[in-house]
Amino acid sequence: MRISAESERTYLQKVFAAIGFSNENSALLADTLVDADLRGISSHGIQRLAWYVNMVKEHTIEPKNEVKVLKETATSLLIDANKNMGQVACALAMHKLIEKTKKSVVSIAVIRNSNHFGTAGYWARMAVEEGLIGIANTNTRPLVVPPNATQAFLGSNAFAFTFPAEPHPFVFDGATSVVSSGKIQVLDKKNQEIPGEWAVDKERKIVKNARKAEDILATAAFTPHQKGGGVLTLGGIGEDNSNYKGLGNSLVVELLTGILAQGSISADTSVGKHDFSQFLMTIDPSFFGDLDTLRDNATSMFNRIRNLEHLPNTEIKIPGDREYKYYAENSENGVSVDDKTAEDLKRIGQELNVPVPETLS
Template sequence: MRISSSAEKTFLEKVFATDGFSEHDGALLADTLVDADLRGISSHGIQRLAWYTSMIKEHIIEPKNKVKVLKETPTSLLIDANKNMGQIASAFAMNSLIDKTKKLGISLAVIRNSNHFGTAGYYARLAAKQGLIGIALTNTRPLVVPTNATEAFLGSNAFAFTFPADPHPFVFDGATSIVSSGKIQVLAKNNQPIPGDWAVDDQRHVVTDAQKVEDNLAKVAFTEDEPGGGVLTLGGLLEQNSNYKGFGNSLVVELLTGILAQGSISADTNKPGRHDFSQFFLTINPALFGELDDLKQRATKMFDRIRHLKHVPGTHIMIPGDREYKHYDENLKQGVVIDDKTAQELETIGKQAGVVVPQAI
């Protein structure tokens, strides 16, 4: 079914209020989930609410805890998210970096003791809206098997990069694994098979049963059991297809997040009493190197040339960000799509919280 994005946001804000979040924090959390749904990234939208709610009940997430700045310089921040949602510390970090970068040209932040933060692109776009280059990274729960391994160790380790351009910023936002776990969750909820070589079992054999993979990932991510298997790195199953490059990309994110922030690496976020994700943010003022309007024009010309290359009939060449901005405009008018299983979860959450669930439009 489809529901209006405004009704979704109101529902989420009310649920987050009952969970103990402040009005400001609840509005931010709701905005990140609605933004994902509007952009067609349902894996990181309202379908995450049941997971968030369970982590709040288990005190993995502490809604009333405040962000702590542990160390600060004119161009850097070290932040303790203090077991609250990753969105709260991440928005604070990015907004702080935007102010710093406007003054000094470049700045970066790392966060530890955090949680899931939604889509990485949400924060990188905050920088792009201010005419800056934005980068956002996160590690995650252990999901990904390194090249030739048969057990999960790495996170899906999202990477987002934005650059000012017209008619919208360039926005690359994706996992450094072959796919995010959220996409497998959505397939499992809808009883659909995995369409590609995304995940393997403990013998490194490809598995296409989405529910089986999701059950296995849950065991890996939330217990110290090691059933084996997990999501593949970019490059897929075989080393001959350069999957070591995807492995390397994931390790870069681990180094800039868990290691640099002195938090847990992805492999250790499932230890008892631990669920501390880490994040990394970087903002750069392109005006350090030239006039912003000129740089935007150069980037826009390059993207337009690519969009108009000769291509396979019946297809389109799209620049990262094109599809999401198209979905955003369409879903703002038509409403966002909610799958049946998520709709059932929302009914349960709504009853528990005493909040009316949005109706289909």
């Protein structure tokens, strides 16, 4: 079914307020999920709501806890999310970084004791909307099996990077694994098979059934009772496709987040303390040259790539093209919600006395 973005937003704000978030933070959380759905990133949209609600019930997320700035300089921040949502801490951090970077060219924030923060691209886009370069990283729960391993240890460890361009900014936003767990969740809810070589079992055999893959990921936490299996690194199943490069990418994010924040590495977020960490960075490109010229040069490069000779009935897309296209279409036609998520929305609405969004189709 489809629902309008505004009805989704209203419903989410009421749900988040009902489970203890302030009105300001409820609006922020709702916006991050609606934004993901509008951009076609349903893995990080409203289908995540039941997971968020459960984590609040389990006190993994503490919606009333205040985010704290532990250390601050003209170009840097160390923030304690204090078990609140990653979105709340990242919003504070990005607003401060943008202000700092306009004075100092480059600024960095590290966030500890955090939770899921939505899409990495949401935070990197905040910077590019101010004419800056934005970078956002996070570690996650353990889902990813390193090359030749049969146990999950790494997180999907998202990385986002933005740069000014036309007709829209360059926005790269992706996991450092083959895929995020959320995409497997969506396929499972839709009773669809996994199209690529995304996940493996305890014997490192490819898993195509999304339900089976979800069961594997549910027990992928690095514990003595771990059953084995998980999501593959970029590069896939074998070293012949350079999956060690995917391992390297994931470890870079791990170092910038869990290690630099002195928090848990991904492997340990399911054992005892549950704490994700984030790394944010903003750069002012105008220090290096005229911003309009830099934007034009980037746009020229992207257009040359888009116009390369290509296979019939295909098109070449630059990171961001697909998401901005979906944003325009879904803003007009509404966002798609799978049947399982629709059931979750109805159940949550009944529990919290929040009317469910009206359907468009």
